[in-house]
Amino acid sequence: MIKTYKCRAKLSCSGHEALSRVFGMCATLYNACLEERIDYYKKTGKSRSYYDQCKALTEVRADDPEYADISVQVFRGVVGRIDKAYKLFFQKMGAKEKAGFPRFKSSRRWRTIEINDQCWQMLKRQGDKLVLRIKGLPRIEVKTKRELPPNALLKAIRITKKPLRTEVALSYEVPVPETKPLNNPVGIDMGISKRLTTSNGETVEKREIDRKELKRLQRSVSRKKKGSNNRKKAVLLLGKEWQRVADKERDYLHRLSAEIVKMYDFIVVEKLKTKNMLRNGNLARSIQEQTWGKFITLLNEKAESAGVIVVAVNPEGTSQECSSCGAVVKKDLSTRVHRCNCGLVLDRDVNAAINILHRGISVAGGRLKQSRMVGRMRDKQGVALARPRTVEVTV
Numbered sequence: 001m002i003k004t005y006k007c008r009a010k011l012s013c014s015g016h017e018a019l020s021r022v023f024g025m026c027a028t029l030y031n032a033c034l035e036e037r038i039d040y041y042k043k044t045g046k047s048r049s050y051y052d053q054c055k056a057l058t059e060v061r062a063d064d065p066e067y068a069d070i071s072v073q074v075f076r077g078v079v080g081r082i083d084k085a086y087k088l089f090f091q092k093m094g095a096k097e098k099a100g101f102p103r104f105k106s107s108r109r110w111r112t113i114e115i116n117d118q119c120w121q122m123l124k125r126q127g128d129k130l131v132l133r134i135k136g137l138p139r140i141e142v143k144t145k146r147e148l149p150p151n152a153l154l155k156a157i158r159i160t161k162k163p164l165r166t167e168v169a170l171s172y173e174v175p176v177p178e179t180k181p182l183n184n185p186v187g188i189d190m191g192i193s194k195r196l197t198t199s200n201g202e203t204v205e206k207r208e209i210d211r212k213e214l215k216r217l218q219r220s221v222s223r224k225k226k227g228s229n230n231r232k233k234a235v236l237l238l239g240k241e242w243q244r245v246a247d248k249e250r251d252y253l254h255r256l257s258a259e260i261v262k263m264y265d266f267i268v269v270e271k272l273k274t275k276n277m278l279r280n281g282n283l284a285r286s287i288q289e290q291t292w293g294k295f296i297t298l299l300n301e302k303a304e305s306a307g308v309i310v311v312a313v314n315p316e317g318t319s320q321e322c323s324s325c326g327a328v329v330k331k332d333l334s335t336r337v338h339r340c341n342c343g344l345v346l347d348r349d350v351n352a353a354i355n356i357l358h359r360g361i362s363v364a365g366g367r368l369k370q371s372r373m374v375g376r377m378r379d380k381q382g383v384a385l386a387r388p389r390t391v392e393v394t395v
């Protein structure tokens with residue numbers, strides 16, 4: 001299991017400049033790799049692999065001292081990135097999803113360095129400080145409040161420049177914890193008016209994002225002349241405000257998902273519709289599904305660390321079905337209470353959450369007892385037991 005720790009990076013002023021220069025070189029290399037792939041395909045009808053391009057990279061570095069001065073792993077990360085973009089494109093084409101061909105990148109917008117191989121030697125302890133020493137890159141001090149896993153292997157380093165700070169993400173290989181015995185299950189229904197409702201009747205209200213400042217800054221950008229320095233400054237300020245808003249929301253989702261994982265050991269959520277199915281014009285719903293998607297990702301990550309099981313089920317009809325007798329009780333969105341002939345009267349969302357829980361138990365329940373290898377199981381009807389892959393901890 002891979003666990004990622006996001007930390008702050010501390011660099012000197014000249015360090016920031018040096019890093020920007022490397023970003024530019026990465027973008028140039030990325031574009032050259034993309035061009036080579038396109039040309040090679042036109043000439044031969046075949047595609048270039050990651051290994052072909054790594055070989056070509058060796059030649060580039062032999063000819064160009066500027067590239068030779070920087071650790072080869074930094075550039076292998078770039079070659080890996082284009083390889084990933086290609087694979088994703090063909091995978092989406094294969095699945096008949098909407099796919100965009102990999103694009104050329106502006107060097108101004110390149111903001112990430114990724115190192116995926118042999119990076120454990122790059123993170124060093126100097127006195128009480130943690131420092132990244134990568135050939136050709138400036139000295140980067142890594143600031144973390146949380147304890148990093150002591151005996152785990154560092155698998156990947158990602159350095160990202162963000163509007164408010166430079167961030168270092170450290171990914172470690174850590175052992176998978178054992179699954180706990182189940183005695184506290186919950187179903188969760190997401191709502192339009194409320195953020196979520198649990199099968200136990202707990203609700204979490206929605207929080208509105210304060211967009212006043214964003215709107216003011218957006219207006220200030222559009223008032224400035226295109227290409228002017230003042231506009232650049234205004235764009236920077238707007239970017240910072242966006243990050244502040246996004247940080248706040250992410251922080252909140254982190255806390256909410258942590259709390260739910262702490263309270264329950266078997267969590268059933270609604271399976272998200274794929275992006276293609278979302279184009280029904282209901283904007284509020286699609287925005288909410290995006291937030292919900294982030295929430296489920298966080299929930300999965302935290303659940304895996306804690307040995308808690310998360311199951312995603314098809315939510316269709318869960319608000320119409322009676323959670324006591326199974327009869328279908330038709331109701332439109334404005335009907336907030338579920339009333340059934342069997343005598344059950346319940347809040348509409350709580351009824352739906354209970355149905356979601358029942359579906360989750362029927363999907364996973366029987367098999368859970370005999371197997372702890374929950375992550376590998378897949379239901380034939382396409383109901384997948386959510387299999388989390390990475391965990392993020394913000395420090």
Ligand SMILES: [Zn+2]
Pocket residue numbers: 322323324325326327340341342343344
């Ligand atoms: Zn009923």
